Amino acid sequence: MHLSSASSSSVAQPSVRAAASSPLSAAVPAPASGVRDWTCPFCPLLCDDITTIVHADGALDAPDVECPRLTQALTWFSAPGTSQPAIDDQDTDLESALLRAADILKGASRPLFGGLATDVAGARALYPLAAGCGAILDHLHGDAMAASTAALQDRGAFFTTLSEVRSRADLLIIFDCQPSLRYPRFYERVLGGTDHSRELIFVGCEVDPAADSVENTSTHSILKDGDPYDILAIWSAITEGRTVASIGGNNTIAHALADLAARVSAARYAVVVYEPAALPGPHSALLIEAVNRIVKAVNRTTRAGALALGGDDGAMSVNQAVTWLSGLPLRTRVSMPTRLADQPALDHDSHRYRTQRLLAAHEADALLWVASFQPEPLPTGLADNVPAIVLGHSAMRSMLGTRTAPTVFIPVATPGVDSSGHLFRVDGSVVAPLSAARASALPTVAAIAERLTGLLDSRSPP
Secondary structure, eight states: OOOOOOOOSSOOOOOOOTTTOOTTOOOOOOEEEEEEEEOOOOSSSOOEEEEHHHHTOOOOEEEEOOOOHHHHGGGGGGGGGOOOOOTTTTEOHHHHHHHHHHHHHHHHHSEEEEEEEOOOHHHHHHHHHHHTTOEEEOOOOOOHHHHHHHHHHOOOOBOOOOOHHHHOOSSEEEOOOOGTTTOTHHHHHHTTOOOOEEEEEEESSSOGGGGSSSSSSEEEETTTOHHHHHHHHHHHHHHTOOOOHOOSOOHHHHHHHHHHHHHHHHHHSSEEEEEEEGGOOSHHHHHHHHHHHHHHTTTTOOOOEEEOOOOOOGHHHHHHHHHHHSOOSSSEEOOTTTOOOOSOOOOETTTTTTHHHHHHHHHHEEEEEOOSSSSOOOOOOOOOSOOOOEEEOOHHHHHHOOSSSSEEEEEEOOOOTOEEEEEEEETSSSSEEESSSSSSOOHHHHHHHHHHHHHHHHSSOO
Protein backbone atom coordinates (compact mmCIF):
# COMPACT_ATOMS: atom_id res chain seq x y z
CA MET A 1 0.00 0.00 0.00
CA HIS A 2 1.45 3.35 -1.03
CA LEU A 3 0.73 5.64 1.91
CA SER A 4 1.76 8.82 0.18
CA SER A 5 -0.24 12.01 0.13
CA ALA A 6 0.11 12.55 -3.62
CA SER A 7 -2.75 11.45 -5.78
CA SER A 8 -2.27 9.50 -8.98
CA SER A 9 -3.25 11.15 -12.23
CA SER A 10 -3.29 8.24 -14.62
CA VAL A 11 -5.10 4.95 -14.86
CA ALA A 12 -2.86 1.89 -14.74
CA GLN A 13 -3.46 -0.60 -17.50
CA PRO A 14 -4.45 -4.16 -16.62
CA SER A 15 -1.44 -6.41 -16.11
CA VAL A 16 -3.29 -9.49 -17.31
CA ARG A 17 -6.51 -9.95 -19.17
CA ALA A 18 -8.08 -13.37 -18.92
CA ALA A 19 -9.88 -14.67 -21.99
CA ALA A 20 -13.53 -15.66 -22.01
CA SER A 21 -14.35 -13.57 -18.95
CA SER A 22 -17.65 -12.39 -20.40
CA PRO A 23 -20.38 -14.08 -22.40
CA LEU A 24 -19.90 -11.31 -24.99
CA SER A 25 -16.22 -12.08 -25.41
CA ALA A 26 -15.56 -14.61 -28.13
CA ALA A 27 -12.21 -15.95 -27.02
CA VAL A 28 -10.48 -19.25 -26.43
CA PRO A 29 -10.29 -20.18 -22.72
CA ALA A 30 -6.87 -19.45 -21.25
CA PRO A 31 -5.05 -20.99 -18.29
CA ALA A 32 -5.15 -19.29 -14.90
CA SER A 33 -3.04 -16.14 -14.72
CA GLY A 34 -1.90 -13.84 -11.94
CA VAL A 35 -2.28 -10.08 -11.55
CA ARG A 36 0.36 -8.75 -9.18
CA ASP A 37 -0.03 -5.63 -7.05
CA TRP A 38 -3.73 -5.43 -7.76
CA THR A 39 -5.71 -2.77 -5.88
CA CYS A 40 -8.79 -4.13 -4.12
CA PRO A 41 -11.90 -1.99 -4.81
CA PHE A 42 -14.09 -3.63 -2.16
CA CYS A 43 -12.84 -1.66 0.85
CA PRO A 44 -11.83 2.01 1.20
CA LEU A 45 -8.39 0.99 2.49
CA LEU A 46 -7.66 0.19 -1.20
CA CYS A 47 -4.96 -2.38 -0.38
CA ASP A 48 -2.63 -2.52 -3.39
CA ASP A 49 -0.38 -5.46 -2.53
CA ILE A 50 -2.67 -8.25 -3.72
CA THR A 51 -2.00 -10.95 -6.28
CA THR A 52 -5.23 -12.17 -7.86
CA ILE A 53 -5.55 -15.39 -9.80
CA VAL A 54 -7.73 -15.10 -12.90
CA HIS A 55 -8.98 -18.55 -13.81
CA ALA A 56 -9.77 -19.72 -17.31
CA ASP A 57 -13.49 -19.16 -16.81
CA GLY A 58 -12.96 -15.61 -15.54
CA ALA A 59 -13.38 -16.46 -11.84
CA LEU A 60 -11.11 -14.58 -9.42
CA ASP A 61 -9.14 -15.72 -6.39
CA ALA A 62 -6.67 -14.05 -4.00
CA PRO A 63 -5.15 -16.96 -2.07
CA ASP A 64 -2.21 -15.07 -0.54
CA VAL A 65 -4.29 -12.51 1.39
CA GLU A 66 -6.15 -13.16 4.63
CA CYS A 67 -9.09 -10.80 4.29
CA PRO A 68 -12.60 -12.14 4.91
CA ARG A 69 -14.12 -9.11 3.24
CA LEU A 70 -12.18 -9.64 0.01
CA THR A 71 -12.87 -13.38 0.07
CA GLN A 72 -16.60 -12.73 0.43
CA ALA A 73 -16.59 -10.11 -2.32
CA LEU A 74 -14.83 -12.40 -4.77
CA THR A 75 -17.56 -15.02 -4.39
CA TRP A 76 -19.67 -12.72 -6.58
CA PHE A 77 -17.05 -13.15 -9.28
CA SER A 78 -16.68 -16.92 -9.12
CA ALA A 79 -17.80 -17.03 -12.74
CA PRO A 80 -18.77 -14.48 -15.37
CA GLY A 81 -22.26 -13.09 -14.85
CA THR A 82 -24.86 -12.34 -17.44
CA SER A 83 -24.28 -9.42 -19.77
CA GLN A 84 -27.89 -9.49 -20.95
CA PRO A 85 -29.99 -6.40 -20.20
CA ALA A 86 -33.65 -6.86 -19.35
CA ILE A 87 -36.89 -4.92 -19.46
CA ASP A 88 -39.53 -6.14 -17.01
CA ASP A 89 -37.51 -9.33 -16.45
CA GLN A 90 -37.46 -10.12 -20.17
CA ASP A 91 -34.17 -10.32 -22.08
CA THR A 92 -33.49 -7.44 -24.42
CA ASP A 93 -30.60 -5.72 -26.16
CA LEU A 94 -28.66 -2.79 -24.76
CA GLU A 95 -30.12 -0.22 -27.14
CA SER A 96 -33.70 -1.11 -26.23
CA ALA A 97 -32.86 -1.02 -22.53
CA LEU A 98 -31.27 2.42 -22.87
CA LEU A 99 -34.27 3.80 -24.79
CA ARG A 100 -36.68 2.48 -22.17
CA ALA A 101 -34.56 3.88 -19.33
CA ALA A 102 -34.41 7.27 -21.04
CA ASP A 103 -38.19 7.30 -21.39
CA ILE A 104 -38.56 6.57 -17.65
CA LEU A 105 -36.28 9.46 -16.74
CA LYS A 106 -37.89 11.75 -19.28
CA GLY A 107 -41.31 11.09 -17.78
CA ALA A 108 -40.25 11.55 -14.15
CA SER A 109 -40.67 14.86 -12.36
CA ARG A 110 -38.67 13.90 -9.23
CA PRO A 111 -36.30 11.00 -9.93
CA LEU A 112 -33.94 9.66 -7.26
CA PHE A 113 -30.43 8.44 -8.09
CA GLY A 114 -29.71 6.01 -5.24
CA GLY A 115 -27.10 3.42 -4.34
CA LEU A 116 -24.45 5.25 -6.36
CA ALA A 117 -21.92 2.47 -5.73
CA THR A 118 -19.50 3.47 -8.46
CA ASP A 119 -16.12 5.09 -9.02
CA VAL A 120 -15.05 8.66 -9.81
CA ALA A 121 -15.77 8.39 -13.55
CA GLY A 122 -19.21 6.95 -12.83
CA ALA A 123 -20.03 9.81 -10.46
CA ARG A 124 -18.82 12.42 -12.94
CA ALA A 125 -21.02 10.96 -15.69
CA LEU A 126 -24.08 10.58 -13.45
CA TYR A 127 -24.01 14.25 -12.44
CA PRO A 128 -24.92 15.73 -15.86
CA LEU A 129 -27.55 13.00 -16.21
CA ALA A 130 -29.03 14.13 -12.91
CA ALA A 131 -28.97 17.72 -14.14
CA GLY A 132 -30.80 16.66 -17.29
CA CYS A 133 -33.75 15.21 -15.39
CA GLY A 134 -33.75 17.08 -12.06
CA ALA A 135 -32.63 14.14 -9.95
CA ILE A 136 -31.77 13.82 -6.26
CA LEU A 137 -28.42 12.18 -5.44
CA ASP A 138 -27.96 9.93 -2.39
CA HIS A 139 -25.57 7.08 -1.65
CA LEU A 140 -26.08 3.61 -0.24
CA HIS A 141 -24.15 4.79 2.86
CA GLY A 142 -25.77 8.19 2.89
CA ASP A 143 -26.64 8.16 6.59
CA ALA A 144 -23.01 7.81 7.70
CA MET A 145 -21.82 10.32 5.10
CA ALA A 146 -24.48 12.84 6.12
CA ALA A 147 -23.53 12.64 9.79
CA SER A 148 -19.88 13.27 9.01
CA THR A 149 -20.74 16.11 6.65
CA ALA A 150 -23.03 17.79 9.18
CA ALA A 151 -20.31 17.70 11.87
CA LEU A 152 -17.74 19.10 9.46
CA GLN A 153 -20.09 21.87 8.30
CA ASP A 154 -20.96 22.90 11.86
CA ARG A 155 -17.56 22.87 13.58
CA GLY A 156 -14.79 21.86 11.19
CA ALA A 157 -12.27 19.10 11.90
CA PHE A 158 -8.61 18.09 12.13
CA PHE A 159 -8.24 15.04 9.88
CA THR A 160 -5.15 12.91 9.52
CA THR A 161 -3.95 10.52 6.81
CA LEU A 162 -2.89 6.89 6.81
CA SER A 163 0.71 7.89 6.12
CA GLU A 164 0.76 10.20 9.16
CA VAL A 165 -0.71 7.48 11.36
CA ARG A 166 1.87 5.01 10.13
CA SER A 167 4.91 7.24 10.40
CA ARG A 168 4.10 9.50 13.37
CA ALA A 169 1.31 8.32 15.65
CA ASP A 170 2.41 6.85 18.98
CA LEU A 171 -1.06 6.86 20.57
CA LEU A 172 -4.23 5.63 18.87
CA ILE A 173 -7.57 6.03 20.63
CA ILE A 174 -10.17 3.81 19.01
CA PHE A 175 -13.58 5.11 19.96
CA ASP A 176 -16.60 2.81 20.23
CA CYS A 177 -15.65 0.44 17.40
CA GLN A 178 -13.52 -2.54 16.45
CA PRO A 179 -12.08 -1.66 13.03
CA SER A 180 -11.17 -5.20 11.98
CA LEU A 181 -14.83 -6.24 11.91
CA ARG A 182 -15.41 -4.18 8.77
CA TYR A 183 -11.85 -3.44 7.67
CA PRO A 184 -9.99 -6.71 8.38
CA ARG A 185 -6.54 -5.48 7.27
CA PHE A 186 -6.64 -2.10 9.02
CA TYR A 187 -3.91 -2.80 11.58
CA GLU A 188 -1.75 -4.77 9.16
CA ARG A 189 -1.84 -2.09 6.47
CA VAL A 190 -1.63 0.98 8.68
CA LEU A 191 0.60 -0.17 11.55
CA GLY A 192 2.24 -3.43 10.47
CA GLY A 193 5.96 -3.62 9.70
CA THR A 194 6.94 -0.50 11.67
CA ASP A 195 9.53 -0.58 14.44
CA HIS A 196 8.39 2.20 16.79
CA SER A 197 6.18 1.44 19.76
CA ARG A 198 2.53 2.49 19.94
CA GLU A 199 -0.24 2.42 22.48
CA LEU A 200 -3.79 1.58 21.42
CA ILE A 201 -6.55 2.55 23.85
CA PHE A 202 -10.08 1.36 23.10
CA VAL A 203 -12.63 3.71 24.60
CA GLY A 204 -16.23 2.64 25.07
CA CYS A 205 -15.66 -0.85 23.67
CA GLU A 206 -13.65 -4.03 24.10
CA VAL A 207 -10.15 -4.34 22.67
CA ASP A 208 -10.27 -5.41 19.03
CA PRO A 209 -8.67 -8.90 19.04
CA ALA A 210 -6.93 -8.18 15.73
CA ALA A 211 -4.97 -5.32 17.33
CA ASP A 212 -3.04 -7.70 19.55
CA SER A 213 -1.29 -9.16 16.50
CA VAL A 214 0.51 -5.89 15.69
CA GLU A 215 4.15 -5.82 16.77
CA ASN A 216 5.47 -3.16 19.16
CA THR A 217 1.96 -2.31 20.27
CA SER A 218 0.24 -2.35 23.67
CA THR A 219 -3.55 -2.44 23.93
CA HIS A 220 -6.12 -1.95 26.65
CA SER A 221 -9.73 -0.85 27.04
CA ILE A 222 -11.41 1.73 29.27
CA LEU A 223 -15.09 2.39 29.94
CA LYS A 224 -16.09 -0.49 27.67
CA ASP A 225 -19.73 -0.28 28.81
CA GLY A 226 -19.88 3.51 29.02
CA ASP A 227 -22.44 5.62 27.20
CA PRO A 228 -20.66 7.28 24.22
CA TYR A 229 -22.41 10.61 24.73
CA ASP A 230 -21.40 10.74 28.40
CA ILE A 231 -17.84 9.71 27.59
CA LEU A 232 -17.34 12.41 24.98
CA ALA A 233 -19.04 15.12 27.05
CA ILE A 234 -16.81 14.49 30.07
CA TRP A 235 -13.67 13.96 27.97
CA SER A 236 -14.35 17.26 26.18
CA ALA A 237 -14.82 19.10 29.47
CA ILE A 238 -11.53 17.75 30.83
CA THR A 239 -9.70 18.61 27.60
CA GLU A 240 -11.00 22.16 27.94
CA GLY A 241 -9.47 22.42 31.42
CA ARG A 242 -12.27 21.32 33.75
CA THR A 243 -11.17 19.37 36.84
CA VAL A 244 -12.62 16.02 37.88
CA ALA A 245 -14.00 17.59 41.06
CA SER A 246 -15.84 20.30 39.11
CA ILE A 247 -17.49 17.83 36.74
CA GLY A 248 -19.33 15.86 39.42
CA GLY A 249 -21.51 12.90 38.54
CA ASN A 250 -19.70 9.62 37.95
CA ASN A 251 -16.15 10.21 39.20
CA THR A 252 -15.05 6.78 37.97
CA ILE A 253 -15.65 7.86 34.36
CA ALA A 254 -14.13 11.29 34.99
CA HIS A 255 -10.94 9.86 36.52
CA ALA A 256 -10.51 7.39 33.63
CA LEU A 257 -10.92 10.17 31.11
CA ALA A 258 -8.60 12.51 33.03
CA ASP A 259 -5.92 9.83 32.73
CA LEU A 260 -6.71 9.50 29.02
CA ALA A 261 -6.40 13.25 28.53
CA ALA A 262 -3.02 13.20 30.28
CA ARG A 263 -1.82 10.42 27.95
CA VAL A 264 -2.95 12.44 24.94
CA SER A 265 -1.08 15.51 26.20
CA ALA A 266 2.08 13.48 26.65
CA ALA A 267 1.89 11.79 23.25
CA ARG A 268 3.97 12.91 20.29
CA TYR A 269 1.04 12.48 17.91
CA ALA A 270 -2.36 11.15 19.01
CA VAL A 271 -5.05 9.91 16.63
CA VAL A 272 -8.73 9.28 17.39
CA VAL A 273 -10.11 6.52 15.16
CA TYR A 274 -13.87 6.05 14.77
CA GLU A 275 -16.42 4.62 12.34
CA PRO A 276 -19.34 6.94 11.55
CA ALA A 277 -21.50 3.97 10.51
CA ALA A 278 -20.86 2.18 13.83
CA LEU A 279 -21.89 5.11 16.05
CA PRO A 280 -25.34 4.91 17.63
CA GLY A 281 -28.01 6.92 15.85
CA PRO A 282 -30.02 8.88 15.11
CA HIS A 283 -27.80 11.68 16.41
CA SER A 284 -24.36 10.31 15.54
CA ALA A 285 -23.41 13.70 14.06
CA LEU A 286 -23.27 15.03 17.64
CA LEU A 287 -20.75 12.33 18.57
CA ILE A 288 -18.60 13.10 15.54
CA GLU A 289 -18.77 16.81 16.35
CA ALA A 290 -17.63 16.05 19.91
CA VAL A 291 -14.66 14.01 18.64
CA ASN A 292 -13.71 16.88 16.33
CA ARG A 293 -14.01 19.37 19.20
CA ILE A 294 -11.70 17.29 21.42
CA VAL A 295 -9.10 16.89 18.66
CA LYS A 296 -9.13 20.63 17.94
CA ALA A 297 -8.67 21.43 21.63
CA VAL A 298 -5.71 19.05 21.87
CA ASN A 299 -4.05 20.80 18.93
CA ARG A 300 -3.67 23.97 20.97
CA THR A 301 -0.76 22.39 22.85
CA THR A 302 0.34 19.31 20.85
CA ARG A 303 -0.45 17.38 17.67
CA ALA A 304 -3.51 15.18 17.13
CA GLY A 305 -5.85 14.16 14.32
CA ALA A 306 -9.04 12.22 13.67
CA LEU A 307 -9.36 9.28 11.29
CA ALA A 308 -12.88 8.34 10.20
CA LEU A 309 -13.19 4.86 8.75
CA GLY A 310 -15.85 4.90 6.06
CA GLY A 311 -16.52 5.68 2.42
CA ASP A 312 -17.38 2.10 1.43
CA ASP A 313 -18.75 1.18 -2.00
CA GLY A 314 -17.42 4.34 -3.58
CA ALA A 315 -19.16 6.64 -1.07
CA MET A 316 -16.07 8.79 -0.51
CA SER A 317 -15.38 8.97 -4.26
CA VAL A 318 -18.92 9.92 -5.24
CA ASN A 319 -19.23 12.50 -2.49
CA GLN A 320 -15.92 14.10 -3.48
CA ALA A 321 -16.87 14.17 -7.16
CA VAL A 322 -20.35 15.61 -6.58
CA THR A 323 -18.98 18.23 -4.18
CA TRP A 324 -16.35 19.24 -6.70
CA LEU A 325 -18.87 19.47 -9.56
CA SER A 326 -21.65 21.24 -7.67
CA GLY A 327 -20.13 22.80 -4.56
CA LEU A 328 -22.49 20.71 -2.40
CA PRO A 329 -22.21 17.18 -0.99
CA LEU A 330 -24.56 14.26 -1.56
CA ARG A 331 -28.23 14.48 -0.71
CA THR A 332 -28.52 17.31 -3.19
CA ARG A 333 -31.17 17.84 -5.86
CA VAL A 334 -29.89 19.10 -9.20
CA SER A 335 -32.63 21.09 -10.92
CA MET A 336 -33.27 20.79 -14.64
CA PRO A 337 -32.22 23.65 -16.94
CA THR A 338 -35.95 24.22 -17.60
CA ARG A 339 -36.69 24.91 -13.90
CA LEU A 340 -38.96 27.77 -12.91
CA ALA A 341 -37.37 31.13 -12.22
CA ASP A 342 -37.84 30.85 -8.44
CA GLN A 343 -36.32 27.36 -8.20
CA PRO A 344 -32.69 27.05 -7.07
CA ALA A 345 -30.26 25.30 -9.40
CA LEU A 346 -29.08 23.17 -6.48
CA ASP A 347 -30.75 22.25 -3.21
CA HIS A 348 -28.96 20.33 -0.44
CA ASP A 349 -30.81 18.87 2.55
CA SER A 350 -29.37 15.83 4.34
CA HIS A 351 -32.72 14.96 5.94
CA ARG A 352 -35.24 15.76 3.24
CA TYR A 353 -33.26 14.02 0.51
CA ARG A 354 -32.60 10.82 2.44
CA THR A 355 -33.47 7.79 0.29
CA GLN A 356 -35.65 6.03 2.85
CA ARG A 357 -37.58 9.18 3.70
CA LEU A 358 -38.20 10.03 0.04
CA LEU A 359 -39.49 6.54 -0.70
CA ALA A 360 -41.62 6.31 2.45
CA ALA A 361 -43.25 9.66 1.62
CA HIS A 362 -43.71 8.66 -2.04
CA GLU A 363 -41.79 11.76 -3.11
CA ALA A 364 -39.68 10.04 -5.78
CA ASP A 365 -41.47 8.96 -8.95
CA ALA A 366 -38.54 7.03 -10.46
CA LEU A 367 -35.41 5.37 -9.12
CA LEU A 368 -32.05 4.96 -10.82
CA TRP A 369 -30.17 2.44 -8.64
CA VAL A 370 -26.41 1.99 -9.09
CA ALA A 371 -24.61 -1.00 -7.55
CA SER A 372 -21.48 -1.83 -9.53
CA PHE A 373 -19.26 -3.41 -6.84
CA GLN A 374 -21.58 -6.18 -5.70
CA PRO A 375 -25.31 -6.91 -5.73
CA GLU A 376 -27.27 -4.50 -3.56
CA PRO A 377 -31.04 -5.15 -3.31
CA LEU A 378 -33.38 -2.31 -4.16
CA PRO A 379 -34.24 -0.24 -1.08
CA THR A 380 -36.99 -1.79 1.01
CA GLY A 381 -39.16 1.32 0.91
CA LEU A 382 -39.45 1.33 -2.89
CA ALA A 383 -43.10 1.00 -3.87
CA ASP A 384 -43.92 -1.60 -6.49
CA ASN A 385 -45.49 1.04 -8.73
CA VAL A 386 -42.38 3.25 -8.94
CA PRO A 387 -40.35 2.70 -12.15
CA ALA A 388 -36.78 1.55 -11.58
CA ILE A 389 -33.60 1.55 -13.63
CA VAL A 390 -30.83 -0.67 -12.24
CA LEU A 391 -27.19 -0.33 -13.29
CA GLY A 392 -25.74 -3.16 -11.31
CA HIS A 393 -23.68 -6.26 -10.83
CA SER A 394 -24.94 -9.00 -13.10
CA ALA A 395 -26.23 -11.05 -10.13
CA MET A 396 -28.73 -8.32 -9.34
CA ARG A 397 -31.13 -9.39 -12.03
CA SER A 398 -32.29 -12.36 -9.99
CA MET A 399 -32.95 -10.03 -7.03
CA LEU A 400 -35.39 -7.82 -8.89
CA GLY A 401 -38.20 -10.32 -9.26
CA THR A 402 -41.42 -9.25 -10.96
CA ARG A 403 -42.53 -5.68 -10.41
CA THR A 404 -45.69 -3.86 -11.45
CA ALA A 405 -43.85 -0.72 -12.58
CA PRO A 406 -41.48 -0.65 -15.55
CA THR A 407 -38.09 -2.03 -14.52
CA VAL A 408 -34.94 -1.83 -16.63
CA PHE A 409 -31.84 -3.80 -15.72
CA ILE A 410 -28.45 -3.11 -17.31
CA PRO A 411 -25.46 -5.11 -16.03
CA VAL A 412 -22.34 -2.99 -15.64
CA ALA A 413 -18.63 -3.51 -15.10
CA THR A 414 -17.14 -3.60 -11.62
CA PRO A 415 -14.25 -1.10 -11.31
CA GLY A 416 -11.05 -2.96 -10.56
CA VAL A 417 -12.45 -6.26 -11.81
CA ASP A 418 -13.99 -5.70 -15.23
CA SER A 419 -12.70 -2.20 -15.93
CA SER A 420 -10.11 0.33 -14.86
CA GLY A 421 -11.08 3.33 -12.74
CA HIS A 422 -10.24 5.51 -9.74
CA LEU A 423 -11.36 5.56 -6.10
CA PHE A 424 -10.59 7.85 -3.17
CA ARG A 425 -8.92 6.12 -0.24
CA VAL A 426 -10.52 6.14 3.22
CA ASP A 427 -8.58 9.22 4.37
CA GLY A 428 -9.50 11.25 1.28
CA SER A 429 -5.87 12.11 0.55
CA VAL A 430 -5.13 9.71 -2.31
CA VAL A 431 -6.95 8.84 -5.51
CA ALA A 432 -5.92 5.28 -6.31
CA PRO A 433 -5.95 3.94 -9.87
CA LEU A 434 -7.71 0.62 -10.40
CA SER A 435 -6.67 -1.90 -13.03
CA ALA A 436 -9.05 -4.41 -14.56
CA ALA A 437 -8.24 -7.92 -13.33
CA ARG A 438 -9.89 -9.60 -16.29
CA ALA A 439 -11.27 -8.85 -19.74
CA SER A 440 -14.95 -7.98 -19.95
CA ALA A 441 -17.46 -6.69 -22.47
CA LEU A 442 -19.62 -5.15 -19.76
CA PRO A 443 -20.12 -1.37 -20.10
CA THR A 444 -19.06 0.91 -17.27
CA VAL A 445 -21.50 3.01 -15.25
CA ALA A 446 -19.91 6.09 -16.84
CA ALA A 447 -20.54 4.78 -20.36
CA ILE A 448 -24.20 4.03 -19.64
CA ALA A 449 -24.76 7.39 -17.92
CA GLU A 450 -23.23 9.22 -20.88
CA ARG A 451 -25.48 7.34 -23.30
CA LEU A 452 -28.56 8.17 -21.21
CA THR A 453 -27.57 11.84 -21.05
CA GLY A 454 -27.35 11.89 -24.83
CA LEU A 455 -30.75 10.24 -25.17
CA LEU A 456 -32.36 12.73 -22.78
CA ASP A 457 -30.97 15.58 -24.85
CA SER A 458 -32.24 14.13 -28.11
CA ARG A 459 -35.63 12.63 -27.23
CA SER A 460 -38.87 14.60 -27.01
CA PRO A 461 -41.15 14.16 -23.98
CA PRO A 462 -43.13 10.91 -24.08
